[in-house]
Amino acid sequence: MTTFKRILAQTSDSNVPEAILVSMLVGGLRPDLAAIVMPQVPKTHQQFLAAASIAEKTVQMTTAKPIENLTLQVANIASMEDRLSAMLTDKLSSSVAEMSAIQAHNNNQSNGPYQRQNYQQRPKTTFQQRNYQRPQSSSCQGCGRKSMEISDKCAKICSLETNSGLARCFKSCALPANSEIVLPVHVSRRIQGEQVLLEPNPDLEKKQLMGTRCIVTVNKGKSVFRIINPTNKTIHLPRRYVLANAINVDVQYMQTLDNAKVKSINTIETKAKTTNRDNLEFDLSKAELTSQQKSQLRLTSSCING
Structure with missing residues (x-):
C-alpha cells in the first residue's frame, strides 16, 4: 500500500488519465494480490485501492494465521508433554518410595523377635480341631468346566469313558x-x-x-x-x-447262537424210575376199626405190594 500511495503522490500534479494510472498501479502488485484484484477489473484508482486492501487482508488470513495456529499448537503439545513427564516422574518416585518402605517393614518383621514371640505363644490345637476349623470341600470341584476334580471321599470309580x-x-x-x-x-x-x-x-x-x-x-x-x-x-x-x-x-453279556453247544430237551438223560416194593406191614391192633374195615385195608396194602 505504501508503493501505491507514492505513485499517487507523484502523479497528483499531472493530468494522468485514470486508465493509465490504474495500469501503473496494477503493475506494482504482487502476484498473489494481482490474482485477486485483476478479475475485479477496477476502473478508478479508488476502486483499485479498495480491492488491493481487501486482497492483502485475504492473503494474510490464509497464510499468516495457519502458521501462527500451528506454532501455538506445537507450543501447547510441548507443554502437555512436560506436564505428563512431570506427573509420571512423581508417580514413579512415590511408587519406589512405597515399595522401599514395605520391603523395609518386612525385613524388620522377619529379623525382629515379634514373629518368634507370636509363634511361641500360638495355642496348640489337636488334629480334630484343625479338621473342624478347615472348611469343608465339595465332592466335585470345578464341575461344569472343561476339567474337574473328584474328592477322595468317593468310594470307587470303576470306569470313566468319554470317547467313542x-x-x-x-x-x-x-x-x-x-x-x-x-x-x-x-x-x-x-x-x-x-x-x-x-x-x-x-x-x-x-x-x-x-x-x-x-x-x-x-x-x-x-x-x-x-x-x-x-x-x-x-x-x-x-x-x-x-x-x-x-x-x-x-x-460277558454275549450269548452263543451255535446249536451244537446247546443240548436239546430230547437228548437230556434222565434217571430210571425206581419203586420200592417192600412189604408194608400195618399194626392194626390198636386201630379203632371194625373187622371188615381192617380186612379191606389189608387187602389194599397187599395189592400195592403186588
Missing part, C-alpha cells in the same frame, strides 16, 4: 428307494481286530433312514454297516457322514 469311535461313510453315496444296502465305513479310535457295537446315529431319522445295530470287527480301521431306505425316493449321503457310534462290547 464313529462310523463314517468312505465317500458320498446314493441310497436307492426301498432298498437295503451294506455300506463300507471307516471306524475311528479303534484298534485292529477289535469287536465293537455299531449303534445307529439318531440323526438318520431326519433323513428318513433306518440303521441296524450290529457287532462288527474292525479291520485296518474299516468295517461295514447295514442301512435301509424305506422311502420312495433316492437319498444321498455326503462323504464322512456319521452313520453310527462305535461302542465297546462286553463279552
Whole structure:
C-alpha cells in the first residue's frame, strides 16, 4: 500500500488519465494480490485501492494465521508433554518410595523377635480341631468346566469313558428307494481286530433312514454297516457322514447262537424210575376199626405190594 500511495503522490500534479494510472498501479502488485484484484477489473484508482486492501487482508488470513495456529499448537503439545513427564516422574518416585518402605517393614518383621514371640505363644490345637476349623470341600470341584476334580471321599470309580469311535461313510453315496444296502465305513479310535457295537446315529431319522445295530470287527480301521431306505425316493449321503457310534462290547453279556453247544430237551438223560416194593406191614391192633374195615385195608396194602 505504501508503493501505491507514492505513485499517487507523484502523479497528483499531472493530468494522468485514470486508465493509465490504474495500469501503473496494477503493475506494482504482487502476484498473489494481482490474482485477486485483476478479475475485479477496477476502473478508478479508488476502486483499485479498495480491492488491493481487501486482497492483502485475504492473503494474510490464509497464510499468516495457519502458521501462527500451528506454532501455538506445537507450543501447547510441548507443554502437555512436560506436564505428563512431570506427573509420571512423581508417580514413579512415590511408587519406589512405597515399595522401599514395605520391603523395609518386612525385613524388620522377619529379623525382629515379634514373629518368634507370636509363634511361641500360638495355642496348640489337636488334629480334630484343625479338621473342624478347615472348611469343608465339595465332592466335585470345578464341575461344569472343561476339567474337574473328584474328592477322595468317593468310594470307587470303576470306569470313566468319554470317547467313542464313529462310523463314517468312505465317500458320498446314493441310497436307492426301498432298498437295503451294506455300506463300507471307516471306524475311528479303534484298534485292529477289535469287536465293537455299531449303534445307529439318531440323526438318520431326519433323513428318513433306518440303521441296524450290529457287532462288527474292525479291520485296518474299516468295517461295514447295514442301512435301509424305506422311502420312495433316492437319498444321498455326503462323504464322512456319521452313520453310527462305535461302542465297546462286553463279552460277558454275549450269548452263543451255535446249536451244537446247546443240548436239546430230547437228548437230556434222565434217571430210571425206581419203586420200592417192600412189604408194608400195618399194626392194626390198636386201630379203632371194625373187622371188615381192617380186612379191606389189608387187602389194599397187599395189592400195592403186588
